[in-house]
Amino acid sequence: NAGVTQTPKFRILKIGQSMTLQCTQDMNHNYMYWYRQDPGMGLKLIYYSVGAGITDKGEVPNGYNVSRSTTEDFPLRLELAAPSQTSVYFCASSYSRSYNEQFFGPGTRLTVL
């Protein structure tokens, strides 16, 4: 049982490039989340999904896109990367939207230069 896995661990992008951050969970959780974490700013919710085919915006969705074609996978797409998107990105999953533990992946450290 691997839990939540994320790839890549690290990435450096040039301004204007695009990339997809991968997230997979093997716990059969319906709910999945993408957060970004900046120093001293805590976790900011980017997008979340309540099941395959259903996604919704979080607190800071601009510049990002998501899709959820399967229960297991929840990729995050960055189009036209900007320096403001330099951050650590965490994917998480949970059995339900609230009242249950969120399980986090190890994170992807992204730098945009």
Next chain:
Amino acid sequence: QKEVEQDPGPLSVPEGAIVSLNCTYSNSAFQYFMWYRQYSRKGPELLMYTYSSGNKEDGRFTAQVDKSSKYISLFIRDSQPSDSATYLCAMTGNQFYFGTGTSLTVIP
């Protein structure tokens, strides 16, 4: 006003000290209260959770919730260098709300 407020620290204590970490919140509808621990360059992991007011103890850790004051605390007794991490409070109503985290260093 933020839903959840947490003192970012950093907090530095000698080994063996008692540590108190705190969060305040504004939404009286919150019912589940959690503490996550995040080691450097790792994802957060659940440390403790409590439901409604009261105390919950797990080894050296005690989580306390005071709903009347909208205040939660995490106490760490006999702190160890391995406790050095960032501690995030979290609480749920219809969705998760995380605090910004308190960075703790326990000095041997």
